[in-house]
Amino acid sequence: xxxxxxxxxxxxxxxxxxxxxxxxxxxxxxxxxxxxxxxxxxxxxxxxxxxxxxxxxxxxxxxxxxxxxxxxxxxxxxxxxxxxxxxxxxxxxxxxxxxxxxxxxxxxxxxxxxxxxxxxxxxxxxxxxxxxxxxxxxxxxxxxxxxxxxxxxxxxxxxxxxxxxxxxxxxxxxxxxxxxxxxxxxxxxxxxxxxxxxxxxxxxxxxxxxxxxxxxxxxxxxxxxxxxxxxxxxxxxxxxxxxxxxxxxxxxxxxxxxxxxxxxxxxxxxxxxxxxxxxxxxxxxxxxxxxxxxxxxxxxxxxxxxxxxxxxxxxxxxxxxxxxxxxxxxxxxxxxxxxxxxxxxxxxxxxxxxxxxxxxxxxxxxxxxxxxxxxxxxxxxxxxxxxxxxxxxxxxxxxxxxxxxxxxxxxxxxxxxxxxxxxxxxxxxxxxxxxxxxxxxxxxx
Amino acid sequence: xxxxxxxxxxxxxxxxxxxxxxxxxxxxxxxxxxxxxxxxxxxxxxxxxxxxxxxxxxxxxxxxxxxxxxxxxxxxxxxxxxxxxxxxxxxxxxxxxxxxxxxxxxxxxxxxxxxxxxxxxxxxxxxxxxxxxxxxxxxxxxxxxxxxxxxxxxxxxxxxxxxxxxxxxxxxxxxxxxxxxxxxxxxxxxxxxxxxxxxxxxxxxxxxxxxxxxxxxxxxxxxxxxxxxxxxxxxxxxxxxxxxxxxxxxxxxxxxxxxxxxxxxxxxxxxxxxxxxxxxxxxxxxxxxxxxxxxxxxxxxxxxxxxxxxxxxxxxxxxxxxxxxxxxxxxxxxxxxxxxxxxxxxxxxxxxxxxxxxxxxxxxxxxxxxxxxxxxxxxxxxxxxxxxxxxxxxxxxxxxxxxxxxxxxxxxxxxxxxxx
Ligand code: SF4
Ligand code: SF4
Numbered sequence: 001x002x003x004x005x006x007x008x009x010x011x012x013x014x015x016x017x018x019x020x021x022x023x024x025x026x027x028x029x030x031x032x033x034x035x036x037x038x039x040x041x042x043x044x045x046x047x048x049x050x051x052x053x054x055x056x057x058x059x060x061x062x063x064x065x066x067x068x069x070x071x072x073x074x075x076x077x078x079x080x081x082x083x084x085x086x087x088x089x090x091x092x093x094x095x096x097x098x099x100x101x102x103x104x105x106x107x108x109x110x111x112x113x114x115x116x117x118x119x120x121x122x123x124x125x126x127x128x129x130x131x132x133x134x135x136x137x138x139x140x141x142x143x144x145x146x147x148x149x150x151x152x153x154x155x156x157x158x159x160x161x162x163x164x165x166x167x168x169x170x171x172x173x174x175x176x177x178x179x180x181x182x183x184x185x186x187x188x189x190x191x192x193x194x195x196x197x198x199x200x201x202x203x204x205x206x207x208x209x210x211x212x213x214x215x216x217x218x219x220x221x222x223x224x225x226x227x228x229x230x231x232x233x234x235x236x237x238x239x240x241x242x243x244x245x246x247x248x249x250x251x252x253x254x255x256x257x258x259x260x261x262x263x264x265x266x267x268x269x270x271x272x273x274x275x276x277x278x279x280x281x282x283x284x285x286x287x288x289x290x291x292x293x294x295x296x297x298x299x300x301x302x303x304x305x306x307x308x309x310x311x312x313x314x315x316x317x318x319x320x321x322x323x324x325x326x327x328x329x330x331x332x333x334x335x336x337x338x339x340x341x342x343x344x345x346x347x348x349x350x351x352x353x354x355x356x357x358x359x360x361x362x363x364x365x366x367x368x369x370x371x372x373x374x375x376x377x378x379x380x381x382x383x384x385x386x387x388x389x390x391x392x393x394x395x396x397x398x399x400x401x402x403x404x405x406x407x408x409x410x411x412x413x414x415x416x417x418x419x420x421x422x423x424x425x426x427x428x429x430x431x432x433x434x435x436x437x438x439x440x441x442x443x444x445x
Numbered sequence: 446x447x448x449x450x451x452x453x454x455x456x457x458x459x460x461x462x463x464x465x466x467x468x469x470x471x472x473x474x475x476x477x478x479x480x481x482x483x484x485x486x487x488x489x490x491x492x493x494x495x496x497x498x499x500x501x502x503x504x505x506x507x508x509x510x511x512x513x514x515x516x517x518x519x520x521x522x523x524x525x526x527x528x529x530x531x532x533x534x535x536x537x538x539x540x541x542x543x544x545x546x547x548x549x550x551x552x553x554x555x556x557x558x559x560x561x562x563x564x565x566x567x568x569x570x571x572x573x574x575x576x577x578x579x580x581x582x583x584x585x586x587x588x589x590x591x592x593x594x595x596x597x598x599x600x601x602x603x604x605x606x607x608x609x610x611x612x613x614x615x616x617x618x619x620x621x622x623x624x625x626x627x628x629x630x631x632x633x634x635x636x637x638x639x640x641x642x643x644x645x646x647x648x649x650x651x652x653x654x655x656x657x658x659x660x661x662x663x664x665x666x667x668x669x670x671x672x673x674x675x676x677x678x679x680x681x682x683x684x685x686x687x688x689x690x691x692x693x694x695x696x697x698x699x700x701x702x703x704x705x706x707x708x709x710x711x712x713x714x715x716x717x718x719x720x721x722x723x724x725x726x727x728x729x730x731x732x733x734x735x736x737x738x739x740x741x742x743x744x745x746x747x748x749x750x751x752x753x754x755x756x757x758x759x760x761x762x763x764x765x766x767x768x769x770x771x772x773x774x775x776x777x778x779x780x781x782x783x784x785x786x787x788x789x790x791x792x793x794x795x796x797x798x799x800x801x802x803x804x805x806x807x808x809x810x811x812x813x814x815x816x817x818x819x820x821x822x823x824x825x826x827x828x829x830x831x832x833x834x835x836x837x838x839x840x841x842x843x844x845x846x847x848x849x850x851x852x853x854x855x856x857x858x859x860x861x862x863x864x865x
Contacts (some may be wrong), residue, residue, distance in 0.1 A: 015614075016612075016613060039695060039696070039697065057546040062649070138657075139658060141657065145611060145613055147613060148613045149610075149611040149612075149613050149616075150618050152613060152617075155635075155636050155654070156586065156621070156636065157586075157588065158588075158590065164566070164571075164586060165550060165551075165564065165588070166547075166550060166564075166566040166571075169548070169550055170548060173511070173513070185471065185472050185490075187472075187474070189474070189475070190513060190514070191514060192475055194792070194810075194830075225732065231514065231550060232551060233588070246657065248660070248674060248693075249547075251675065252638075252675075255716075262754070262756055265792055265794065267791065267792070287735070289714060290713040290732035290735055290736070290738075291736065291753070291754070292735055292736025292752065292753075293736070293753065295753050295754035295772065366833075377716035404481040
């Protein structure tokens with residue numbers, strides 16, 4: 001088989017892969033591959049495989065390829081060649097070691113960012129092909145340990161951070177108490193049936209970033225909105241099962257999420273600044289369940305802030321002065337078309353906005369998305385070294401004067417922190433909500 | 446509270462001021478209304494760190510440091526989760542339970558309201574408490590709690606073995622089980638979800654995952670002989686105690702009974718199976734194709750389909766009729782026996798049948814105004830808030846509970862006035 005570039009990079013052993021691989025037999029592998037390739041994938045896979053002319057035009061799109069001095073093993077088509085084509089060619093008769101490499105390539109060397117699909121003359125979506133590989137590896141039990149643990153948390157608690165039911169509610173009540181320091185009559189209305197909005201977040205917010213819930217509560221209260229948060233599982237919109245290939249669990253998570261909104265009889269779900277969760281609720285998870293669109297409309301934070309500012313429900317007291325730049329998250333900009341609205345919000349909140357280049361749907365991925373950051377510490381350097389071009393892009397915009405980097409996505413935030421730190425770029429990284437909270441007119445406390 | 450036979454079905458209109466409470470308290474939270482419509486209540490803030498419940502204008506005797514989740518039980522008792530000095534419990538009509546816990550949430554009621562159960566956490570161990578009696582055994586984690594319809598048995602998915610942080614291998618050995626009244630099954634599973642208690646209270650069924658890939662239903666700890674790619678919530682057949690559940694095989698869903706196919710037809714989705722009270726009929730929400738939802742009764746789908754969602758399928762008390770909610774192109778509709786009412790709403794609540802099953806009614810909302818629909822006709826009133834309509838036991842009158850112009854209103858109307 002083709003030697004994967006991952007071999008020399010992942011020096012730390014990942015037990016999830018090693019023990020998973022040790023339990024495999026070739027017969028089991030063949031069965032799983034054929035189950036997915038014949039039973040679960042259809043015309044789309046066939047068309048992609050038959051259409052690709054191996055021209056390599058997609059290579060220029062991929063930050064891994066560019067950051068690894070144009071090593072063809074990191075090109076989008078190279079990743080397909082090392083994984084799916086081989087599986088197809090050998091009709092599923094590949095070795096356990098091959099499966100481990102296929103997992104490394106599909107889950108730690110591809111962020112499913114879909115940038116390459118824009119460069120391919122036929123629009124071949126390599127991200128979809130990498131998801132097919134991930135699905136096969138999931139069925140074979142070969143999954144990086146940390147993201148598998150996250151999927152286990154999803155399976156038990158319906159959130160990705162092992163947050164227990166009481167801890168969730170307690171955190172909301174604690175943030176409500178804290179935020180009453182800002183607005184004495186502030187409420188985080190729990191289980192308010194018939195509210196206009198259900199606000200949903202990702203698991204890390206109550207676990208590590210409770211201040212984001214505080215800020216959201218202040219924004220909701222200042223704007224005078226009719227909103228609620230559930231006091232049951234279903235509050236977490238995130239989805240690592242989508243990234244491990246556990247589609248059944250992904251479906252279960254999305255069912256709980258949407259049925260919570262349906263039970264609360266809300267008109268829409270407003271979600272915090274997360275990219276992958278948007279992909280899960282807006283595109284992938286809802287559709288696995290048979291819903292063509294989200295059964296309850298989903299509004300991403302960018303769109304929500306846009307609406308609040310545009311309609312004047314929120315007013316800016318004094319614009320943020322430091323020069324800012326904006327990183328467009330793949331899932332909400334390339335995938336969700338929110339580039340213009342993001343710019344409207346940034347310009348409404350900030351005095352001085354400096355674009356990075358490339359931007360909008362052409363922006364370079366943070367290299368954390370697609371579950372790569374969730375694969376954990378063994379792959380930290382894979383992400384950082386695999387995105388040298390992001391560092392270069394950030395240095396360039398810093399040279400134009402930007403000092404604050406805004407990114408309305410949790411994964412981007414964490415991934416860019418690592419790049420910022422490793423390459424000593426020196427940005428302060430913020431969510432849109434951080435700045436919005438800071439600059440809006442609030443009634444005197 | 447009295448049985449619906451004894452409710453006041455004669456007074457046409459009773460009014461209780463509500464908006465005026467705003468002046469008495471720092472803030473007033475969203476109102477709750479009793480099933481008989483005689484009481485309106487809300488959590489009120491009476492000062493920094495002091496909450497109370499106001500019911501028909503009078504507060505409970507004792508305030509609490511925190512109060513949330515105010516709900517009327519089906520028997521009319523008023524419950525809320527309350528806290529003092531960092532301890533939590535349930536208060537019923539203002540009197541807290543004797544038991545205090547580290548945390549309490551998700552109260553649930555038996556059908557008649559005589560039993561009240563909560564989930565509790567004490568010293569980071571989890572259990573359920575029913576009518577102020579806590580499970581003798583507590584667990585490291587607990588999810589998917591349920592209470593039997595008669596309120597005698599409580600059950601939940603519980604963690605019965607420890608596993609270290611990120612120890613995915615120990616977790617995959619199976620660390621979860623299901624507990625009935627706090628007593629777990631001997632058998633462990635990777636996951637246990639969505640439990641059902643048999644009508645006689647003797648059996649407990651749950652969705653289980655045997656490995657990361659094999660799903661089935663376990664009854665009293667024994668998994669079905671067949672496994673599936675996925676399963677959804679089991680239900681007991683009230684006639685013979687057999688168990689039915691939606692199961693997914695080769696990308697399609699059908700209904701299985703005790704592990705074997707019960708419906709011939711396959712669907713893109715199938716969930717929320719619900720039996721008629723007599724067990725003679727079973728309805729479920731299904732997707733016939735991608736984005737094409739309806740209700741299937743005994744395996745046969747309705748012709749009316751909806752591109753966004755179908756939910757809240759309910760049987761009439763005699764088990765002969767089925768009503769549900771469908772959403773199409775952004776609007777909600779009421780469907781009764783495959784016939785769609787003419788109006789489109791911004792929101793609709795689960796339809797309610799008259800005791801003889803002849804009529805159905807629903808609370809609906811359009812452009813922020815609430816009203817009621819009976820058999821496809823709209824009441825001409827409008828409200829700022831509304832609760833589900835209730836038919837009188839003889840089915841000739843209907844109780845509307847609303848907030849209009851800042852007042853709570855209890856109205857009794859002859860059904861004929863709206864339904865014709
Ligand atoms: S989806 Fe993104 S990370 Fe994956 S191969 Fe394409 S460009 Fe590279
Ligand atoms: S650009 Fe498209 S056709 Fe060319 S190698 Fe890449 S995926 Fe294949």
